[in-house]
Amino acid sequence: MVRKRVLSGVQPTGALHLGNWLGAIRNWVELQKNHETFVCVVDLHALTVPNDPKILSENTISTAALYIACGMNPKECSIFVQSQISAHSELCWLLNCVTPLNWMERMIQFKEKSIKQGDNVSIGLLDYPVLMSADILLYDADLVPVGEDQKQHLELARDIAQNRINSRFGTKKNPILKVPQSLILKEGAKIMSLTEGNSKMSKSDPNENSRITLLDSPDLIAKKIKRAKTDAEVGLEFDNPNRPEANNLLTLYSILSGLGREVVAKECATMGWGEFKPLLAEATIAALTPIQSRYNGLMNERDELNNILKIGRDQAEEVADATLKRLQNAMGLLSRS
Numbered sequence: 001m002v003r004k005r006v007l008s009g010v011q012p013t014g015a016l017h018l019g020n021w022l023g024a025i026r027n028w029v030e031l032q033k034n035h036e037t038f039v040c041v042v043d044l045h046a047l048t049v050p051n052d053p054k055i056l057s058e059n060t061i062s063t064a065a066l067y068i069a070c071g072m073n074p075k076e077c078s079i080f081v082q083s084q085i086s087a088h089s090e091l092c093w094l095l096n097c098v099t100p101l102n103w104m105e106r107m108i109q110f111k112e113k114s115i116k117q118g119d120n121v122s123i124g125l126l127d128y129p130v131l132m133s134a135d136i137l138l139y140d141a142d143l144v145p146v147g148e149d150q151k152q153h154l155e156l157a158r159d160i161a162q163n164r165i166n167s168r169f170g171t172k173k174n175p176i177l178k179v180p181q182s183l184i185l186k187e188g189a190k191i192m193s194l195t196e197g198n199s200k201m202s203k204s205d206p207n208e209n210s211r212i213t214l215l216d217s218p219d220l221i222a223k224k225i226k227r228a229k230t231d232a233e234v235g236l237e238f239d240n241p242n243r244p245e246a247n248n249l250l251t252l253y254s255i256l257s258g259l260g261r262e263v264v265a266k267e268c269a270t271m272g273w274g275e276f277k278p279l280l281a282e283a284t285i286a287a288l289t290p291i292q293s294r295y296n297g298l299m300n301e302r303d304e305l306n307n308i309l310k311i312g313r314d315q316a317e318e319v320a321d322a323t324l325k326r327l328q329n330a331m332g333l334l335s336r337s
């Protein structure tokens with residue numbers, strides 16, 4: 001039986017946090033068992049925000065190591081670095097030429113991030129979703145597991161594939177690009193900031209206390225949770241729109257402890273914050289400790305890590321180049337041979 005194909009990635013814009021893990025990577029680990037899975041470190045995307053070149057390359061390798069430490073198995077999936085496959089940039093250009101500018105201006109992430117960048121907003125930031133479409137469409141992905149925040153970008157990839165490429169350059173019988181589906185698992189789909197329950201946890205939030213990174217020490221985790229925003233009520237509950245912090249911290253506890261929503265809802269229904277926070281800290285530290293020890297082992301074996309990325313790149317490049325060629329031909333670009 002042909003396995004469905006999955007593609008996903010995280011940008012190496014900083015230390016990965018609980019949102020990246022619970023909203024994305026954790027789901028890949030399950031998917032790799034029954035799907036042909038490609039995961040990349042999307043370093044070209046990281047260039048859309050200001051960054052230090054030395055830190056970017058270090059973050060790139062560290063992100064790849066975290067994928068593996070979180071459970072991605074290089075024997076079951078392909079792990080690679082986006083910029084090492086030139087087809088990503090090349091397909092992005094072809095898609096740029098058929099994507100209306102006003103589709104891009106509607107993108108929520110662009111609106112939010114461009115406010116932060118002021119006068120220095122780059123064309124790259126505006127173009128981010130087209131590059132993401134190229135990432136996905138190159139691999140004929142059936143499924144793209146993402147958090148809620150990326151849903152709009154996924155819709156764009158579908159629109160471009162269907163309405164700008166297949167309907168113009170392909171036929172119903174012979175579509176050029178596969179139209180992917182998003183896969184958003186409800187639990188953990190949107191982990192919120194520890195300091196503001198209505199904003200998502202994000203690598204680029206200037207307040208480091210807003211997120212727990214996968215590499216935070218136990219002391220730092222406990223400190224961040226102790227400082228996390230709460231409210232004046234006693235007892236924690238899910239899904240009360242007036243209590244976003246309670247919903248977020250209880251969600252984290254239910255996933256990280258492995259107890260599930262029903263059990264923790266009962267356990268914490270009458271609990272005060274002072275009793276709850278140490279429990280959450282303990283569950284978080286216990287969940288992250290094995291990831292951190294695998295990560296440290298991998299980072300001490302750089303040759304092995306580089307080799308995994310080389311194998312992943314070779315596997316991915318074969319698929320990516322074939323898709324790019326198909327579209328180049330369909331759009332009338334002269335083939336090399």
Ligand code: AQP
Nearest residue numbers: 010011013019023024146147189190191201202203204
């Ligand atoms: N808070 C979150 N909750 C659930 N899922 C999340 N993801 C990110 N934040 C959360 C998911 O992680 C994957 C990779 O994200 P990304 O780093 O490529 O881009 P992002 O969504 O922009 O993540 P950040 O942390 O907010 O990065 P910065 O601050 O650099 O922009 C995606 O599947 C995303 O849904």
